[in-house]
Amino acid sequence: MEPSRSALIVAVAEAEPVVAAHRDRLDLAASWGVPAHITICYPFLPPAAVDERVLAGLRRVAAAVPAFFCKLTEVSWFGQRVVWLAPDPAEPFRALTAAVVARFPAARPYEGRHDEVVPHLTIGHDHPPADLRAAADAVGQQLPIHARVASMRLAAGGTGPGASWSTLAEFPLG
Secondary structure, three states: OOOOEEEEEEEOHHHHHHHHHHHHHHOHHHHOOOOOEEEEEOOOOOHHHOOHHHHHHHHHHHHOOOOEEEEEEEEEEEOOOEEEEEEEOOHHHHHHHHHHHHHOOOOOHHHHOOOOOOOOEEEEEOOOHHHHHHHHHHHHOOOOEEEEEOEEEEEEEOOOOOOOEEEEEEEEOO
């Protein structure tokens, strides 16, 4: 199946031991092979539009943001539908998103649905609130999670049944 969407993410491998079992049950993206991550821009450009010019632009964007350390320090919620982890500091993630949007104005995070993009690592969504609360409680007992952020990843895939995602490119931060 040809990829229909692309995304820019920061994979957070250090979070996997804490969130993987919950994401496997509560986050559809995990079943597509998407690792624990903080989204920089979703959707990005259509995969067919990603060419060498786009890749070069993404390399420049990533190189302009220094690598950094962060902590996932607290469990938060978007309403009662999405449970997530908050990174501290959040500003470098916002800076990456702003730089991507400045260079690629057609890439509007979350299709422009939100006035503010809140950096977050999703634990689960769109499941019974009791299941999400149980995951939140279990993850919360293992915080903080310390991570080094050294790259941004371009991934592509589909969103339907049997979808899978793969990494197209990795861009080192400056």
